[in-house]
Amino acid sequence: MGIEIEQSHPSVELSSIAISETHGENSPYFAGWKAYDEDPYHEITNPSGVIQMGLAENQVSFDLLEKYLEENSEASTWGKGGTSFRENALFQDYHGLKSFRKAMASFMEKIRGNKAKFDYERIVLTAGATAANELLTFILANPGDALLVPTPYYPGFDRDLRWRTGVNIVPIHCDSSNNFQITLEALETAYKNAESMNMKVKAVLITNPSNPLGIAIQRSVLEDILDFVTRKNIHLVSDEIYSGSVFSSHEFISVAEILESRQYKDAERVHIVYSLSKDLGLPGFRVGTIYSYNDKVVTTARRMSSFTLISSQTQHLLASMLSDESFTDNYIKINRERLRKRYDMIIEGLKSAGIECLKGNAGLFCWMNMSPMLENDTREGELKLWNEILNEVKLNISPGCSCHCSEPGWFRVCFANMSEQTLEIALKRIRDFMNNKDRKDIEN
Amino acid sequence: MGVMSMEQPQLLSKIATGDGHGETSSYFDGWKAYDKDPFHITKNPQGVIQMGLAENQLTADLVQNWIMSNPEASICTLEGVHNFKEMANFQDYHGLPEFRNAVAKFMSRTRGNRVTFDPDRIVMSGGATGAHEVTAFCLADPGDAFLVPTPYYPGFDRDLRWRTGVKLVPVICESSNNFKLTKQALEEAYEKAKIDNIRIKGLLITNPSNPLGTVMDRTTLKTVVNFINEKRIHLISDEIYAATVFSHPSFISIAEIIEQETDIECDRNLIHIVYSLSKDMGFPGFRVGIIYSYNDTVVNCARKMSSFGLVSTQTQYLMAKMLSDDEFVERFLAESAKRLALRYKVFTGGLIKVGIKCLQSNGGLFVWMDLRGLLKEATFESELELWRVIIHEVKINVSPGVSFHCSEPGWFRVCYANMDDRDVQIALNRIRSFVMKNNKEVTVSDKNTKHCWQSNLRLSLKTRRFDDIMMSSPHSPMAHSPLVKAST
Numbered sequence: 016m017g018i019e020i021e022q023s024h025p026s027v028e029l030s031s032i033a034i035s036e037t038h039g040e041n042s043p044y045f046a047g048w049k050a051y052d053e054d055p056y057h058e059i060t061n062p063s064g065v066i067q068m069g070l071a072e073n074q075v076s077f078d079l080l081e082k083y084l085e086e087n088s089e090a091s092t093w094g095k096g097g098t099s100f101r102e103n104a105l106f107q108d109y110h111g112l113k114s115f116r117k118a119m120a121s122f123m124e125k126i127r128g129n130k131a132k133f134d135y136e137r138i139v140l141t142a143g144a145t146a147a148n149e150l151l152t153f154i155l156a157n158p159g160d161a162l163l164v165p166t167p168y169y170p171g172f173d174r175d176l177r178w179r180t181g182v183n184i185v186p187i188h189c190d191s192s193n194n195f196q197i198t199l200e201a202l203e204t205a206y207k208n209a210e211s212m213n214m215k216v217k218a219v220l221i222t223n224p225s226n227p228l229g230i231a232i233q234r235s236v237l238e239d240i241l242d243f244v245t246r247k248n249i250h251l252v253s254d255e256i257y258s259g260s261v262f263s264s265h266e267f268i269s270v271a272e273i274l275e276s277r278q279y280k281d282a283e284r285v286h287i288v289y290s291l292s293k294d295l296g297l298p299g300f301r302v303g304t305i306y307s308y309n310d311k312v313v314t315t316a317r318r319m320s321s322f323t324l325i326s327s328q329t330q331h332l333l334a335s336m337l338s339d340e341s342f343t344d345n346y347i348k349i350n351r352e353r354l355r356k357r358y359d360m361i362i363e364g365l366k367s368a369g370i371e372c373l374k375g376n377a378g379l380f381c382w383m384n385m386s387p388m389l390e391n392d393t394r395e396g397e398l399k400l401w402n403e404i405l406n407e408v409k410l411n412i413s414p415g416c417s418c419h420c421s422e423p424g425w426f427r428v429c430f431a432n433m434s435e436q437t438l439e440i441a442l443k444r445i446r447d448f449m450n451n452k453d454r455k456d457i458e459n
Numbered sequence: 460m461g462v463m464s465m466e467q468p469q470l471l472s473k474i475a476t477g478d479g480h481g482e483t484s485s486y487f488d489g490w491k492a493y494d495k496d497p498f499h500i501t502k503n504p505q506g507v508i509q510m511g512l513a514e515n516q517l518t519a520d521l522v523q524n525w526i527m528s529n530p531e532a533s534i535c536t537l538e539g540v541h542n543f544k545e546m547a548n549f550q551d552y553h554g555l556p557e558f559r560n561a562v563a564k565f566m567s568r569t570r571g572n573r574v575t576f577d578p579d580r581i582v583m584s585g586g587a588t589g590a591h592e593v594t595a596f597c598l599a600d601p602g603d604a605f606l607v608p609t610p611y612y613p614g615f616d617r618d619l620r621w622r623t624g625v626k627l628v629p630v631i632c633e634s635s636n637n638f639k640l641t642k643q644a645l646e647e648a649y650e651k652a653k654i655d656n657i658r659i660k661g662l663l664i665t666n667p668s669n670p671l672g673t674v675m676d677r678t679t680l681k682t683v684v685n686f687i688n689e690k691r692i693h694l695i696s697d698e699i700y701a702a703t704v705f706s707h708p709s710f711i712s713i714a715e716i717i718e719q720e721t722d723i724e725c726d727r728n729l730i731h732i733v734y735s736l737s738k739d740m741g742f743p744g745f746r747v748g749i750i751y752s753y754n755d756t757v758v759n760c761a762r763k764m765s766s767f768g769l770v771s772t773q774t775q776y777l778m779a780k781m782l783s784d785d786e787f788v789e790r791f792l793a794e795s796a797k798r799l800a801l802r803y804k805v806f807t808g809g810l811i812k813v814g815i816k817c818l819q820s821n822g823g824l825f826v827w828m829d830l831r832g833l834l835k836e837a838t839f840e841s842e843l844e845l846w847r848v849i850i851h852e853v854k855i856n857v858s859p860g861v862s863f864h865c866s867e868p869g870w871f872r873v874c875y876a877n878m879d880d881r882d883v884q885i886a887l888n889r890i891r892s893f894v895m896k897n898n899k900e901v902t903v904s905d906k907n908t909k910h911c912w913q914s915n916l917r918l919s920l921k922t923r924r925f926d927d928i929m930m931s932s933p934h935s936p937m938a939h940s941p942l943v944k945a946s947t
Contacts, residue, residue, distance in 0.1 A: 027691050027729060028660075033597045033760040040763065077544045084543060089535035093526065100526050101519040107586075107743040142585055142746070146767045153622055154475040179596055179622070179764070217470070248470075298550040299772030311471060318480040319622070322592050323585040326771035327744030332535055 037178040043398065044069070044170040044417035051411045058437065066441045069411040071226065071379045072432035073260065073296040075353040079346050080295070083336060092335060106327040109320050111140040115330040118337035119304060123289060125343055128264040131271035133306060139316040140330070142301035144256050144290035146323040148175045148220075151286055151305060154315050155250050156182045161214035162252075163187050163205045165197045167382075167418035167425070169226045176220070185209040185216070188421045191384070194373060195228055197221070197236055202243050218250035219243070224257040224267065227418050227427035228382045229358075229375030231267040241273060241281070250284045259294030259347060261377040262355035274308065282308035291333070293379060294350070300329045354379070354431060357438070361430045364442035368449040379431040383412070386424025388452065397423040408448045410441055479621035485843065486511075486613040486862035493856045500882070508886050511856040513669065513824045514877035515703065515741040517798040521791050522741070525781060532780035534773055546772040552765050554583050558775035561782035562749060566734060568788060569702040574714045576751060582761045583775075584748035585768025587699050587735035591618040591663075593764045594731060594750060597757050598693050599625045599660040605695070606630050606648050606662040608640045610827075610863035610870070612669045619663070628652045628659065631866045634829075637818060638671055640664070642682050649690060661693035662686070667700040667710060670863050670872035671827050672820030674710045684716055684725050695731045702739035702792055703876075704822035705800035717753065727753035736778065738824060739795075745774045799824070799876060802883065806875045809887035813894040817873075824876040828857070831869030842868040853893045855886055 039045075047069045056064035093100045106112065113135070120133040141147040156162060158181030164172060165187040176184055187205040189195040202219070209216045219240060224231040232240075244251045253270040261267035274282045287306040292298035302325055307313045337343055361381055362372055373382040389396040394416045401414040404426075415425035430438055481487075489511045498506035531538040534546050549555065559578035566576045584590035599605065601624025607615060608630040619625055630648040632638040645662070652659050664683060666675045675683075687694040696713040704710040716723075717730055732751040737743035747770050750761045770778075782788060807817055807826060817826040834841040839861045846859040849871075860870035875883060 027693060027726075029597055029756060029760065030600050030603075030660075032600075033756070038760075038763045072548060074544075074548065077547070080547070081540055081543055084535050084540045085537060088537050088540075089533050098523065100523055101516070101741075104519075104522070104742045104744050105514060105516070107737075107746075142768050142771075143766075146585075149767055154472055157472045157474075160472075174763075174766075179767075217472075292550075297547045299547050301550075301769050301771050311475070315471070315475045315480070318482065321586075321617075322589045322622075323768040324746050326746050326774040328777065329771040329773050332773065 032179055039174040042170055042417050043414055047405055047411035050405055065409045065411050067411050068429045069413045070432050071429050073293055073379050074432050076350045083342050103327050103331050109317050112330040112334055115334035118334050122337045122343055125347060126259045127269050131269055131275050137306055137313055139305040139313060139320055140325045141303040141320050142323040142325055143303040144288050145175050147288045147303040147305045150316055150319050151252055152176045152180045152182050154312055156217035160217045161185045161209040163216060163219045165189050165221060167227055167415055167420035170417045183214055186419055190422055199239050216249055218252055220252040222254040224261055224377035227380060228373060229378035229380055231261055231377050234268045237268060237270055237273055244284060245281045252286050254288040256290045256293050257378045260354055260379060262351055266376050357430045368446040380427050380429040383426045383428050385426055389424050392423055394423055408444050474622055481617035484613050484862050485859055489850055489856035492850050508855045510874045511858045512877050513874050515738055515824050516877050518795045521794060525787055532777050534776055546776050549772045552762055552769060555775045555779060557779040561779045565782045570712045574718050580751055580758050582750040582758060583765045583770045584750055586746045586748040587733055588618050589768035590733045590748040590750045593761050594695055595619045595623040595625045597760045603660040604628045604652060604657045606659055608632050610670055610860060610865035613862045629864055634867055640679055645686050659692055661695055663695045665697040667704055667822035669823055670825060671818055672823030672825055674704055674708055674822055677711055680711060680716045681723055684723055687729055688725055693729050695733060697733045699735045699738050700823050703799060703824055705796040706821045802875055806883055813891050825872050825874040828871045828873050830871055834869050837868055839868045853889050
């Protein structure tokens with residue numbers, strides 16, 4: 016309908032937050048999703064559609080969950096006549112179900128190979144890591160303050176950490192010269208950068224294992240970061256959402272381990288974020304947690320979680336599942352193996368197409384280096400290539416600029432949200448694309 | 460673990476170190492007293508009976524039966540597990556279409572099908588708590604204010620203000636006209652805010668009212684709509700108690716006024732409804748909050764914000780199935796109203812017998828009890844003194860009017876739907892004993908006679924150390940429900 020209806024009076028203002036763009040949905044990260052939504056690949060009904068490789072989901076281990084549910088049907092857990100259903104439906108205590116918190120603590124310990132202990136009383140529940148990260152930001156920083164975040168980082172942080180909180184992100188620049196590791200120099204530079212912009216730095220926020228790099232942070236680097244935040248008297252938030260997706264357990268070091276080895280000296284400034292969205296592949300259930308070594312943060316976060324509690328129905332389900340030790344031991348082991356297999360498959364496939372990736376050991380994606388393919392070594396060059404890949408190769412992958420990478424040409428490619436067959440097809444498309452490019456180069 | 464020495468105090472934000480969480484309110488003190496000494500029919504028969512929690516437990520059996528008869532509604536049963544993967548993976552903030560459709564239909568049904576709701580305008584949130592906060596974030600900037608008629612739900616102080624920086628400006632309602640909201644009160648509050656340099660962005664009404672339990676009549680609703688249109692401010696109608704209305708006059712939703720009333724002009728972009736399944740269905744644990752806005756921009760913005768508080772797809776799936784079962788919903792709503800009506804009658808009848816009046820109401824899960832006659836003085840200090848007596852001697856947790864920002868002392872909100880019949884009688888017996896013990900001069904007359912307190916009524920109020928009550932509890936104020944059914 017193109018009829019213009021004259022506005023007799025201007026519409027009432029919404030808030031500044033409402034009209035701002037900080038929700039971030041205009042980033043290319045999301046534009047690719049839109050392209051996928053409009054033309055989604057399906058092996059039978061739409062075999063030439065866009066394959067979604069921009070979504071970091073874990074779909075490789077669903078059968079294990081389904082098997083558990085079949086053997087432990089919920090009907091049996093509601094009691095005679097379903098009486099405990101009612102109790103559960105009424106439960107809105109922001110402490111969360113004790114059985115669930117204990118199960119989460121134990122699961123987090125298992126993922127870290129029992130190298131760190133978690134006290135279930137320090138677990139605060141939130142509806143997803145999205146909420147957990149925002150909540151911590153509200154608690155640790157005032158509007159106008161800054162969080163230091165290593166680049167490249169998860170695009171969602173721009174919204175989660177900044178949108179409603181009014182807090183700024185100041186990047187800690189990492190580059191390929193040392194495999195994107197965080198250096199003390201980079202930390203200091205970022206800190207000074209924030210200061211020069213008159214922003215008070217309140218915390219460093221790391222993602223370990225890293226999204227989008229797909230690597231677990233090395234022990235020495237973690238020690239350095241911990242020393243740095245102690246020197247500056249600021250907080251450290253460690254988002255360990257991919258901790259269960261490390262291909263071999265001994266390669267992941269959690270900040271929890273380091274704190275334990277230091278007898279928890281200065282632990283009050285450390286807070287861990289976790290979720291079941293990646294490791295268990297349950298993003299729809301909205302299960303996030305904050306684990307803080309700071310009593311006041313635990314109390315305050317718990318109160319704030321009123322805005323974002325986990326459905327008691329879901330807590331009940333997961334309490335059972337995660338207390339079942341034979342299930343969790345088996346799941347963690349098999350999930351790791353399958354992710355490693357997928358990772359190997361995609362790395363091999365890309366290699367045979369002439370594409371190198373950063374050597375990774377975790378996560379649901381690889382960090383692909385296509386800088387040799389860029390026409391221009393710029394953000395525009397990267398986006399041009401990205402568009403080509405989206406529209407010609409029909410693959411949605413995430414351009415490094417959407418992750419605030421300081422070097423153009425890197426792309427995050429997810430491999431765990433599809434079947435092996437689909438991954439094969441995606442790899443074939445890439446191989447064909449690269450072959451065509453080679454031929455064009457030769458012809459030119 | 461976690462007890463460390465720091466060079467300097469660990470700095471947290473102003474939001475974290477302030478009192479915005481609201482837990483120092485007297486509203487929560489009673490819960491703390493209950494937590495320490497909870498009533499249980501066999502294990503602790505002298506404990507505190509929880510009548511400060513507005514929960515609906517009267518229809519649990521209907522729901523339980525439905526759950527047991529519909530195993531496919533759960534994705535964790537053999538019948539439903541084939542849908543598990545799809546649900547577990549689905550994190551689209553639009554929500555499951557079948558969920559939105561079912562909720563839209565349910566909202567319509569609870570308004571007697573007099574109005575329909577568009578599923579595309581339904582936005583999820585972390586309970587109504589989350590819905591209110593999101594609405595405030597969308598409509599107002601820090602420092603802006605919402606007008607709120609008193610008395611109002613204490614949680615608003617936290618939900619609307621804590622992290623948003625938004626203020627609340629009370630619109631005073633008085634017992635002289637049964638706490639009805641008047642144009643004069645609205646204008647007064649608005650003008651005062653103007654003088655104080657506070658920018659009003661909206662008016663928040665709760666209809667049916669918490670704590671009054673009354674519904675807004677059509678005239679008042681039209682007054683409200685005219686007021687907000689004239690002032691060009693938003694209207695948020697919290698209709699969380701919509702289906703708890705059990706008798707006439709019936710509940711009129713703001714949606715009906717917008718859709719049906721042709722003699723008033725209204726900019727729909729100003730109208731927003733907050734809803735939830737916590738009260739009508741009795742599912743507070745499931746965190747099903749809804750924002751329904753007639754403003755496209757607000758829908759879009761709130762939807763993006765819902766990422767911070769989505770409803771678990773496991774729950775969306777169950778709710779979609781349950782609320783689409785037309786026969787069940789019809790039966791549920793009818794039975795719920797019937798049981799609430801009976802409970803109200805029993806409870807208020809018992810109170811009348813000992814000369815205690817309540818505001819005439821026909822909804823909500825509570826009564827607004829008038830104890831002005833028992834106050835030593837018409838002050839809030841006296842109200843709190845009386846309240847301490849009720850908690851510690853009568854052993855009932857009720858909520859004092861001051862915590863609802865009531866302008867007149869002596870009123871108390873008493874919840875009656877979160878316990879079974881037997882425990883209602885126990886509560887009434889305790890109240891009866893207390894009144895009898897302290898009032899030998901008042902004659903107890905039958906239901907048809909109007910009551911008035913004798914002015915020479917004297918009560919011996921044992922003073923309690925304030926500290927006893929203000930001790931902080933490690934537990935949340937959102938206490939466990941008093942499931943007072945005996946296990947034997």
